[in-house]
Amino acid sequence: MTPSFEEKQVSSLLQSFPTLRMEEEKQREVIQQLRREKELLKKRRGRAAYRYVIGGVAALLGMLWFASPFLPSPSTLAPAHSGGQSTQAARADVNGQPAEAGKEAAVLTIDAQIQTSIEQTIAKTFDAVHPERMTVIVSDPGTGEILAIGSRSKNGATDDAERFAAAGKAQPNPGAAYQIVTLAAAIQEGKFDPREIYESGTYKGIPGEPIKDFNNGIGWGKITFLEGFLRSSNVAFAKLVHERLHGDTLLEYFERFGFGRETGMEAANEEAGKLPNMDEPRKAALAATGLGGAATPLQQMAAVGAIANGGKLMQPHLYKQAGTDEHNRYMVRQVVSEETARKVRDILESVVAGERGSGIGLGLPNVTVAAKHSVVEKTDPKGKALDGKYTVSVIGFAPSDQPKVLVYVEIDEPQSELPVVGWKKVVAPPFQEVLGNSLQHVQQLQKR
């Protein structure tokens, strides 16, 4: 029963039907009408209740009158009778109503099984590529619940303190998360025409050093913006920001998506990171490609989670309380429309599944995956590039049309024979393993 390509396309088409909303004025009309109906209903119910009372009293009087000759004198029977009734009533109360133990205790959102599985993945990856450090986080994008969180560095054991410290520690040049937010901003602002053609390779439209695509500025000739995004073309991002979106608008979106501020997760020592400087056109263009500023893994999770979650930014959190409205409590704001989020999800899915996607090899069998990876050169505290030292990371979620898990994997300075451009191969196995295991577990839980 695997659907053919054409059938998948038909499905995608239907899924891309626009979201329809009622006009606000009509909404108000409906609410007013509902209130009127409610009042009417109340009056009618009141009258009905009144009717029962009258009927009941009449019936009682009638019965009393009828039964009066047989009734024993009230003084002899009443105390015993009423006593019996009250104990019975008390018992019914105990049995009939479930014990309400007041407020439920808060419980950790960490899922033991997923946590165990990511610890294993981290250990395996350490044996394979001996990195300086590796961090993995799994969350439920729909709620912001952190399902698993792990980090290990070369010279240090994994303890809880380090685990949370890594998640809340800001690192320069977030890469993929910035690119995804840039795409979302451009779509939301109506500035992204996927079919428009541009010249990839090297962009000299901005004063200063030209901005080059990662293949030494060769690019792929004249391609569409959509293909540019799929191929992770720096020129596409630079042009998009410099000529269409402009730095100040982009900065606004970065802020909306939660960068530059603590997410508020219950981890100690969370850093706020830094919004990229967009005063100069060149810096704004570089920020769109993922360079500049600093962001914590938690911020990146939250921002990409908003895309997975229909444009709703959720606060990552570690504790949940039964009986509270988790959604309202942890929803921060709507950062882009549902439709924009869906378009970004579709494009991110093509990054992994498409012929020209840069994320080929990150996918899973039988599941649609939306993901983006980035390889970023490390910098010293002053922002100078550390020659030959790179961090590779992936952020992504699945299934892409109805995301259930969001995964972030970051490997710092892996030792690999592969050229840096090919480091996707280093990060793909742990990413696939974590995503696959988590998704399988979450789906099993939901079936139960």
Add this chain to the structure above:
Amino acid sequence: MEPDDRIEQWFLRYGNDVYQYLAYFTGRRDVEDLVQEVFTKALKALSGYEGRAQPRTWLLSIARHAAIDHSRKQKMIDWFPETVLGFLRSKERSPENALVLKEQLQEVYHTMNQLKRTYREVLILRLIEGISTEETAEILGWSEAKVSTTLHRAVKALQKRMSNSGKEVHLHDAIF
């Protein structure tokens, strides 16, 4: 909270879901009256609801019945000669209130409307509205397995019809 306030809350939260469902079901944009009808019904039936299903599921199943009733009435009206009920028709079905989509989507939508009702229903709920298989099963009163197989057949049928009528599907053109 007073129990009846829930309806208003639900309207704020799920009103647009219900609206969208009814709009795609009937092919009209002016379905506010139907939305009103759904929530009024829910208000009256609230005491019998008490947490049986998710509120959205419940509201959508009420909406579904309302939409089916509506289309029956519409069929009756269509059946009468135009001269008899012309005034009614023009009031009810003024073309400017019809649901209009972008060209390619319009074709898909039109083709979908020619499919049989079970197919249409499952396509609207599962794909256009994006509702889970589980919830769809509850709304339609089917088993989850039936939802899955019907969806599969419906997509197949739609794809076949589209290609028969020589309308090639350009996903890219349609989304953007």
